[in-house]
Structure formats: C-alpha cells, structure tokens
C-alpha cells in the first residue's frame with residue numbers, strides 16, 4: 001500500500017503557486033474536491049434542516065453525511081458527533097457543561113504539553129467552580145509526557161483528564177491508550193485533543209478509551225470548524241446551555257445555532273479524500289477500513305520524509321532542535337543561533353517557504369521548555385509535503401544560518 005503524494009498534490013490548487021507549505025500544523029491547504037463539495041452545496045439550494053422541501057432535505061442529508069464521515073474518522077458513532085465553530089469553542093462549551101456539578105475538592109488534570117485549547121477551558125472552569133487543577137509535567141529535554149506522570153494524579157475526585165493525542169509544538173505523542181485505560185477505571189472522563197494527531201495517523205477513540213475526542217477538519221484538508229466525538233449515551237447525560245426552542249435531541253443539543261451546512265459538506269469530502277489517499281478496488285471495504293489503510297500508509301510516508309527532514313535540519317549550522325520524543329508526528333521546532341526566529345520565518349517566506357515562528361497557542365509547553373511566548377520556528381509535514389519541499393527548506397536554512 002504505497003502512498004502517492006503526487007496524486008494528492010495534483011488535487012490541491014494552492015500548491016500550483018510554488019509555495020512549500022510547512023505550516024500544516026496551523027492548517028492545511030484544501031483539495032479542489034473539498035472546495036467543489038462546499039460550492040455545490042450552496043449552489044444547489046439550501047435551507048435549514050427539515051423534511052418538507054428539497055432544500056431542507058439537502059441540509060439534513062449533508063448533516064447526517066458529515067456525522068457518518070466524522071464517526072468513521074475516529075471510530076465513533078454518528079449520533080455522537082458534534083460540530084462547532086472550532087476545537088476551542090467546543091471545548092469551552094463542554095467544560096462549562098461538565099463544570100455544572102464541580103465543586104471544591106473536585107479535581108481536573110491537564111498537562112504542560114497541551115495546546116491552550118485543551119488547558120484554559122478546564123482551568124477556567126475549575127477555578128470558577130472552586131475545583132483543583134492538577135498539572136502533569138513532561139520532560140523538557142526529551143519532550144516526553146510519560147503516561148505515569150498523568151495517571152499518578154488520578155484520585156477518586158478527578159472529574160476530567162485532558163490530554164493531547166499529539167503536541168502541536170513538539171509533535172510528542174503521549175501514550176493516550178495507557179492513560180485512557182487507567183482513567184477508564186475511575187469516575188473521571190477522558191478528553192483527548194486529537195487536533196494535531198488526526199492529520200497524521202489513524203485515530204480510534206475506543207482504542208484509547210476516550211470519552212471525548214476532538215479534532216479540527218481544517219488541519220486535515222477540510223474547512224474551518226471543529227468536531228467533537230463522544231458516545232451518544234454519554235451526551236444524553238449532559239445538559240448544555242441551549243435556546244428554549246432548540247431541540248433537546250442528541251447530538252443537536254450541543255450544536256448552538258444553525259450549522260454551517262456548506263462546511264459540513266466539506267468535512268465529508270475531506271474525510272472521503274483521506275479514505276482515498278491510498279486508492280483500492282476492494283468494494284467491500286468500509287470507509288473506516290479505507291481510512292485506516294490510507295492513514296497507515298500516510299504515516300509511513302510521513303515518517304520516512306520526516307527522517308530526511310530531521311537529518312537535513314541537523315546539518316544546518318547553529319541549529320537547536322527541540323523535538324526529541326521517540327514517538328511523534330512529523331513536526332519539528334527549532335532555533336538558529338544568531339538569527340531571531342521571526343527573521344528566519346520572514347526570510348523563508350521570501351523564498352516561498354511557509355514556516356512560521358511562535359508558540360502557536362501552546363503556551364504551557366513553550367514556557368515549560370524555556371522558550372516562552374516568542375517560541376521558535378515550527379515546520380510540520382502535511383499529506384502533500386514532498387522531498388522537493390524538504391530540500392528547498394534545508395537549502396534555505398543553510399543560506400540563512402550565519403555559521
């Protein structure tokens with residue numbers, strides 16, 4: 001099952017302008033098929049969901065199709081898929097909902113490795129309700145977050161354990177399956193931030209015992225929105241703030257206001273695109289099976305390209321690399337001695353190479369490893385990244401490095 005990067009590249013119009021996009025961890029470029037699906041939805045006639053007019057039925061079909069696709073992506077259930085504006089908005093909404101029964105003595109566990117989207121909502125609501133925040137540390141040298149450092153914090157008062165599937169700053173992939181197995185033996189709920197992991201590997205919310213798994217389609221070739229997965233039975237037990245006339249059905253009760261149907265059509269197309277990254281003619285294979293097959297092949301492809309990227313980066317004079325975890329996504333963070341990271345970013349941009357500098361809202365890890373908010377330069381591979389991109393980046397960095 002080999003992965004054909006050129007096949008995907010031919011479908012991504014933005015690549016035609018010659019830019020090498022290493023900013024995939026911030027958001028990926030979009031295939032034409034995804035854009036066409038969104039345009040087709042809007043051009044066909046669209047109303048609010050309903051069953052009377054064709055336009056209403058179209059909105060209904062688009063919504064149900066996106067739930068089915070989202071469920072296939074994370075091995076969840078369609079009735080447990082909630083769409084919202086972003087991971088951040090969905091997490092804040094969920095934290096507010098869960099916090100309704102938190103009080104003094106209750107605890108939430110967050111990590112120093114996480115993006116602020118999986119930290120601040122929990123910290124904010126814990127503090128507001130008088131609950132205690134327990135922080136899981138990671139090793140700043142290796143970038144590894146040991147499962148034990150999270151599970152050691154569990155107690156019979158733990159309400160939520162919030163851990164990333166992969167760090168958007170360092171790429172580190174904690175052992176979420178082990179953490180989830182330990183959490184599942186307690187009363188606590190396990191919330192996995194899958195935003196940075198989902199674009200790089202097959203994701204299975206059951207295998208990692210996640211009560212909630214969240215991701216953002218704009219990080220995997222799709223449009224800008226967020227997706228939360230949970231079991232419908234769990235969602236039934238929760239009561240988010242909602243408008244009185246809005247339905248109390250699950251998952252709709254978690255989706256405030258009217259859904260962006262055109263974006264949902266884009267989500268379905270993006271997930272179908274992922275499923276088809278490695279095409280096959282086995283008609284009997286389910287979409288879930290095709291997703292697993294394609295994402296496994298993509299992971300292998302990215303891992304080989306990552307090795308070349310890493311070797312190239314190590315050859316740049318004066319480079320200081322911060323990503324060292326043995327298991328990580330193809331994401332690297334670095335500084336070059338004698339050049340401000342903002343200048344590296346700007347000089348790369350002049351050469352048509354997009355690799356921003358910053359801390360990327362991963363404030364806790366950036367501070368934990370001593371970089372603070374200015375952060376460093378981040379390069380991340382995306383499904384359309386190729387050898388030529390990597391060579392261009394390394395050549396450019398060797399020119400920029402003063403050594």
Ligand SMILES: Cc1ncc(COP(=O)(O)O)c(C=O)c1O
Nearest residue numbers: 086087088115117168195196216
């Ligand atoms: C790991 C991780 N979590 C959460 C987020 C926030 O996602 P959103 O922009 O959908 O709120 C990001 C965005 O960069 C991220 O990389």
